Amino acid sequence: MPITCDFQVTNLVTQNTGQRVLVFLTPTDASDAEDYNYSAWKILNPAANGGTQPFSFQDAIQLAVQDQMTLSTSPTVEVLPNQSWVVSNENYQGPVLSMVAAAPPSSKLVAVSNQTDPAIQLNSVWSVNGSPIVSQGGFNLGTTQTFQLNPTLFFMVAVPTRTGFNWRLQEFSGQFKYIVPQGVTQVDITWSRPGGMAGSDVLTFDPPSAAGF
Known part of the structure; x- marks a missing residue:
C-alpha cells in the first residue's frame, strides 16, 4: 500500500550551528547504487532552542x-511499480518518455528503456513528491534501467555546502536511518546534542523505526 506520513523535526540544540537536517532517499537493492549521484531530498532548518519544521513523505515517484x-530534458512523468517506459527522440526534439505494455522484470519495479534514434546517451532522474533524489547515468541505446524506492529515509546533520546531485551513498547511508512502521502517519524527530555544543548530533525518532535502527 502507498505510504503517507507526516514528520516534524524539533531542534533542541541551544545555539545556531549553521547546520541543517538533510534527508535522502535511495533505490532498493541496486547493485551499483554506490555509483549513482544523489541529491538531498529535503533540507530542513528548524531554529535552535525548540524550533520546528514539518515535512511529508509520500512514496509517489516521478521520472x-x-x-x-545537450542537457535537453524530457517532461517529468508520474510512474508506478509494474510499469515500463521507453525513451524516444522523434524529430530530434529531445528525449520523450512513453509508457508501453511490456512488463518490467518484477511487479515491484519501474523499468525504462533507451530506444532513441539516433542514439543518445541519457541520464535518468528519479524524484519523490516532486523533489529529485537520484540521477543514474551511463544510459545508452538498448539498455534498460529499473527502479524501486527504498522505504528507508536517511538523515544527516551537516552544513549544506553542496546542492544538486553531488552526494554519494557512502556519505549519508551510515548516518541516521528510519523506516515508517506500518500504520504510522505521524513521526516526531528531535535533534539534540546531549554532550553540549561540542558533542555529537543525535536524532531521536518517536515512534522508533520499524527496522529498529
Missing part, C-alpha cells in the same frame, strides 16, 4: 530523462 550532451 525524467536527460540528454547527457
Whole structure:
C-alpha cells in the first residue's frame, strides 16, 4: 500500500550551528547504487532552542530523462511499480518518455528503456513528491534501467555546502536511518546534542523505526 506520513523535526540544540537536517532517499537493492549521484531530498532548518519544521513523505515517484550532451530534458512523468517506459527522440526534439505494455522484470519495479534514434546517451532522474533524489547515468541505446524506492529515509546533520546531485551513498547511508512502521502517519524527530555544543548530533525518532535502527 502507498505510504503517507507526516514528520516534524524539533531542534533542541541551544545555539545556531549553521547546520541543517538533510534527508535522502535511495533505490532498493541496486547493485551499483554506490555509483549513482544523489541529491538531498529535503533540507530542513528548524531554529535552535525548540524550533520546528514539518515535512511529508509520500512514496509517489516521478521520472525524467536527460540528454547527457545537450542537457535537453524530457517532461517529468508520474510512474508506478509494474510499469515500463521507453525513451524516444522523434524529430530530434529531445528525449520523450512513453509508457508501453511490456512488463518490467518484477511487479515491484519501474523499468525504462533507451530506444532513441539516433542514439543518445541519457541520464535518468528519479524524484519523490516532486523533489529529485537520484540521477543514474551511463544510459545508452538498448539498455534498460529499473527502479524501486527504498522505504528507508536517511538523515544527516551537516552544513549544506553542496546542492544538486553531488552526494554519494557512502556519505549519508551510515548516518541516521528510519523506516515508517506500518500504520504510522505521524513521526516526531528531535535533534539534540546531549554532550553540549561540542558533542555529537543525535536524532531521536518517536515512534522508533520499524527496522529498529
